[in-house]
Amino acid sequence: MEILLGIRDALFLILSFDPELYGIITLSVAVSGVAVGTAAVVGVPLGTLIALHPFPGRRVVETLLYTFMGLPPVVAGLVIFLLLSRAGPLGFLDLLFTPAAMVLAQVVLALPIITGLTMVAVSTEHVRVRETAMTLGAGPGQVFWTVMREARRGIAGAVTAGLGRVMAEVGAVMLVGGNIAGHTRVMTTAIVLETQRGNFRLAIALGTILLVLAFIANLLLHRLQGGAR
Amino acid sequence: MNVFELEGVTRAYDSRPVLAVEGLEIREGLRYAVMGPSGAGKTTLLRLLNLLERPDSGQVRAFGRDPWCLGRTERLALRRRMTMVFQRPHLFEGTVEENVAYGLMVRGVPWPRRRERVRAALARVGLEDMARAHVGGLSGGEAQRAALARAMVLDPEVLLLDEPTANLDPANVSLIERAVLELNEERGTTVIMVTHNVFQAKRLALRALFLHRGTLIEEGPAAEVFSSPRSPLTRDFIEGRMVY
Numbered sequence: 267m268e269i270l271l272g273i274r275d276a277l278f279l280i281l282s283f284d285p286e287l288y289g290i291i292t293l294s295v296a297v298s299g300v301a302v303g304t305a306a307v308v309g310v311p312l313g314t315l316i317a318l319h320p321f322p323g324r325r326v327v328e329t330l331l332y333t334f335m336g337l338p339p340v341v342a343g344l345v346i347f348l349l350l351s352r353a354g355p356l357g358f359l360d361l362l363f364t365p366a367a368m369v370l371a372q373v374v375l376a377l378p379i380i381t382g383l384t385m386v387a388v389s390t391e392h393v394r395v396r397e398t399a400m401t402l403g404a405g406p407g408q409v410f411w412t413v414m415r416e417a418r419r420g421i422a423g424a425v426t427a428g429l430g431r432v433m434a435e436v437g438a439v440m441l442v443g444g445n446i447a448g449h450t451r452v453m454t455t456a457i458v459l460e461t462q463r464g465n466f467r468l469a470i471a472l473g474t475i476l477l478v479l480a481f482i483a484n485l486l487l488h489r490l491q492g493g494a495r
Numbered sequence: 496m497n498v499f500e501l502e503g504v505t506r507a508y509d510s511r512p513v514l515a516v517e518g519l520e521i522r523e524g525l526r527y528a529v530m531g532p533s534g535a536g537k538t539t540l541l542r543l544l545n546l547l548e549r550p551d552s553g554q555v556r557a558f559g560r561d562p563w564c565l566g567r568t569e570r571l572a573l574r575r576r577m578t579m580v581f582q583r584p585h586l587f588e589g590t591v592e593e594n595v596a597y598g599l600m601v602r603g604v605p606w607p608r609r610r611e612r613v614r615a616a617l618a619r620v621g622l623e624d625m626a627r628a629h630v631g632g633l634s635g636g637e638a639q640r641a642a643l644a645r646a647m648v649l650d651p652e653v654l655l656l657d658e659p660t661a662n663l664d665p666a667n668v669s670l671i672e673r674a675v676l677e678l679n680e681e682r683g684t685t686v687i688m689v690t691h692n693v694f695q696a697k698r699l700a701l702r703a704l705f706l707h708r709g710t711l712i713e714e715g716p717a718a719e720v721f722s723s724p725r726s727p728l729t730r731d732f733i734e735g736r737m738v739y
Contacts (some may be wrong), residue, residue: 394585397547401655402598402645403575406567416588 272470276478279471286448290472294452295479297365297439298432301372305380306425313384313424314414317392331385334378339371343438346371350442363444368452371438376428383427387420388413426487433480453479496523498577498653498685499544503553506539514539514709516553523652526679526686528700528717530693530732535706537689538582541655544687545579546570558652575602577653582661584642586630591622591641594630598649616648619674636667643671647678654678656688660695672699693733697721705729 279287316327348354350362350370361367392413399412414421436454443450445459453476460469499521506514514536521527521544529537542548543555546562554561557577562570578598586594595616599609617623620640625633633641639659646654656675660668676699678684690696696703696717703720705712705728712726724730 391585395587398581398585398587399597399601400547400574401545401579401581402601403571403578403649404597404601405571408601412587418588 268466269470272467273474275467276471276474280475287475289448290451290453290456291475291479293365293450294433294454294476297368297372297452298429298483301369301432302376302380302425302429304369305373305376305428309377309380309424309428310384310414310421313381313421314388314410314417316381317385317388318396318410318413328382328385331378331382335382337375337378338437339375339435340437340441342374343371343441346374346438346442362442363446363450365443365450367442368439368450371442372432372435375435375438376432379431380424380428383424384417384421387417387424390420391416422487422490426484429483429487430480433476433483497521497556498523498558500556500559501543501553502556504543504550504555505552506536506543506548506550512709514543514706516540516711519704519711519714521685521687522702523685524679524683526675526699526701527688528696528703529687529689529706530691530696530703531706531712532732533691534708536709537706538657539709540706541579541657541687541689544653545577545655546574547579575649576651577655578646578649578651579655580639580642580646580657580659582658584639586633586638586641589630590626591617591628591630591633591644592626594641595626595645595648597645602649612648613644616644619647619677620644621670636663636670639663640667640670640674643674647674650682651684653685653687656686658689658691661691668695675699693721693735705732707732 316324346367347362349356350359350367351357352362361370395413395416396409399409404412434454436458439450439452440455440458443452443455445451445455451459453472457469457472457476460466460472497520499519501516501519503518504514504516505512529540531537539548543550544557546557549563557573560573562573565573587597592613595613596609599612604612614623614626617626620643622637622640622644625637630638630641643659654675659675660671663671672695675686675688679686686699688699700717702715703717704714705720705724705726707728712728713720713724720729721733724733
């Protein structure tokens with residue numbers, strides 16, 4: 267019953283155009299979007315590069331990547347917190363408890379996932395794709411691009427997994443963002459707060475909105491992936 | 496003029512020797528059949544010619560130059576003078592037309608000219624009505640013909656074919672053989688085709704090579720190799736007595 271009422275409240279909340287709620291939604295989307303975008307820009311070429319070019323120590327790199335794919339968010343948050351805290355090596359940047367710190371923490375979480383899954387996606391077929399492109403006269407850069415293009419479904423899956431990781435994440439953003447109302451409060455930290463306050467209906471309503479946002483984001487990624495084939 | 500010259504070439508995979516060729520010259524404008532049982536080193540020879548692999552020792556000269564002494568750009572320029580079709584070709588995600596246009600696109604050929612050449616190449620292999628078809632829906636024969644069109648559209652000086660008609664029905668075999676023959680006769684393209692099929696080699700080749708366990712046993716005019724082979728191994732293979 268509580269869940270159904272929560273879903274109804276979610277609808278009311280969306281239609282109420284409450285500025286605070288929309289502020290939280292906007293910040294959530296912006297932080298997760300920038301984090302996944304950054305992780306994808308770095309992770310997709312990096313994963314492709316690792317898959318295409320064997321180098322000494324590649325196994326170690328792969329194992330490390332797989333390990334960091336399961337990095338507990340609070341640990342990532344703690345490390346970023348210590349780096350950005352006043353006494354930390356990056357304290358001079360004064361980023362702690364800002365959306366930028368939250369983005370940084372989420373990049374740390376999404377990057378190994380996107381890099382690792384891209385590597386797997388590219389590894390599957392890359393020899394055939396690379397050699398076909400080479401026999402047709404593609405240069406090294408064109409081969410690289412072709413391999414990425416051919417693995418685009420797998421890469422879109424990697425980005426989707428990265429997005430899922432950051433959108434659902436709460437521990438790291440809570441630690442480095444501080445859940446400050448109107449400044450660093452995002453959907454997940456707001457849900458935790460409302461649950462602690464005993465506002466379960468509001469928490470479920472926020473959770474429902476978060477799910478809808480995740481659905482829309484995945485839908486867009488699926489479209490980018492190249493349609494329904 | 497020779498398009499390829501091989502001298503003291505050896506190649507091994509994981510220290511297992513797969514090819515050793517003392518000397519071989521491939522002459523411009525001819526059609527070669529590369530024959531031999533499985534594991535004879537036929538595909539490795541083709542890969543060395545297409546510069547996909549580097550010999551462990553010796554020299555493979557292409558168009559008079561040692562590609563492995565050249566910079567990347569010059570080696571790419573050499574590779575662009577030839578192309579290869581694999582036994583099980585990989586077609587890129589997309590339409591037949593996009594696949595056939597790929598090699599022209601990487602060479603920077605402008606779209607109107609590209610389209611015109613793609614259409615002509617598809618017509619050569621009887622796929623003109625399937626330009627917009629997605630490659631996922633092609634039969635084995637159609638996919639092989641699309642791969643051949645993708646190679647032929649480049650108007651290469653050398654066409655390397657690795658068992659292009661294996662597992663295809665007679666109609667597709669005939670279509671592919673005709674297209675290859677036309678390309679050689681009309682454009683003077685050197686054709687080097689790996690085949691298990693002695694009858695196909697007899698139909699197409701002007702010269703024949705026979706490899707056995709990584710060694711070049713003999714090379715010569717096809718008519719001679721088929722009628723009076725110098726090696727008993729070649730004779731056994733041609734007469735179907737070689738079990739492999």
